[in-house]
Amino acid sequence: MTLPKPTSVRSSEVPDHVRKAREALDRDMGARPLAQGVVARECTLNGRPVIDLAPSRPVNRTILYLHGGGFRMGSARGFTPYCSHLARELSARVVVVDYRLAPENPFPAGLLDALAVYESLRREVPRAGDRELIVAGDSAGGGVAAGLLLEVGKRGDSPDAALLLCPWVDLRVVAQSYDECATTDILYSRAQAEEGVAMYLQGHAPTDPLASPLLADWSGQPPMAIQTSVLEVLRDDARGLAERARRAGVTVSFREFPEQQHVWHYGFPDDPAAKDAFDHLREFLDEKRRA
Incomplete structure (x- = not known):
């Protein structure tokens, strides 16, 4: 499948409540301190803005990270403090992609940004050698990360591993967990998911595997760690992806x-x-390296 040509709408069409949510998320998450010993640098890779986070000690592991926010919120700068802890705890350079958001830039704009950064990092981290390139993301960013895995896989490439944290990978919004966890998940809901899908897809089919990676063929993909909470509405997305990938032979x-x-x-x-959760991710990566 070829990536569809991205479309866009005027930024003035961004609802006021989305603007306010963006500001609040960036303010609250961005105000936290960086992890000790981690240096943050704003730059561009392949024309896309990123924040490059690196521990002070040398590392051989690079993580391309795609933040959450329901496809319509979040920024690399706001997620920098959180991702600095990933860099420290996983002994990795973490490159946080400031991918374009909906509704200004609907699907597949964010995926194209992720792909551009991946291609730049792949030139820095060739497949041969002892350096690792890893794709990671949380929530909607986990869905973009999963789409990125599928797209580079079609091109004959693959990162060394993937970390998918509470990934949103089925934009049909049909999982039973939306109902079963409606009273236990205080952060996300079916209504919020449906709003995110409408802004992100803008009429594009939610059954497109690059938009809903749960529906894809996962054969040939790299080892992956997937995490979810029993109480969240995206629980079944994570469960379904883990099962589908295992059936395709993925570790x-x-x-x-x-x-x-x-x-x-x-x-x-x-x-x-x-x-x-961080300990699980570190143990997964360390075990994979020893294998």
Whole structure:
């Protein structure tokens, strides 16, 4: 399948509540301190803006990270403090992509941005050698990350691993967990998901596997760690992706966490459950490296 040509709408059409949510998310997450010893640098890769986070010590692991925000919120700058902890805890350089958001830039604009940055990083990190290139993302960013895996796979390439945190990978919004977790997930809901789909797809079919990677053939994909909470409405997206990938022969390390909200990882280092999730990711990557 060829990526469709991106379309756009005027920025004035962004609803006021989305503007305010963007400002609040960036303000709250961006105000946190960076992890000790991690240096942040704003730059562009292949023409796309990113924030490059690197521990002070040399590392051989590069993570391309795609932030969450329902396709319509979030920024690389706002997610920099959180991702700096990923860089420190996973002993990795983390490149946070400031991909274009809906509704100004609907599907597949964000995916194209991710692909451009991936291509730049692939030139820096060739497949041969002891350096690793990893694709990661949370929530909607996890869906973009999954789409990126599929697209580069069609082109005969593959990263060394993938980390998908509470990924949103089925834009049909039909999972039973939307109803079963409606009273336990205080951060996300069916109504919010439906709004995000309308702004992101703008009439494009939600059954397109690049938009809903759950529906894709996952044969030949790299090892992946997938995490979700038992209480969140995207739980079944993560469960379904793990099962579909396993059936296709992919090595999957899947963990469900009890009593957590959607992407509780943001609470690191104060939240013990977030620390547990980071430990799982680190153990997964270290074990893969030893294999």
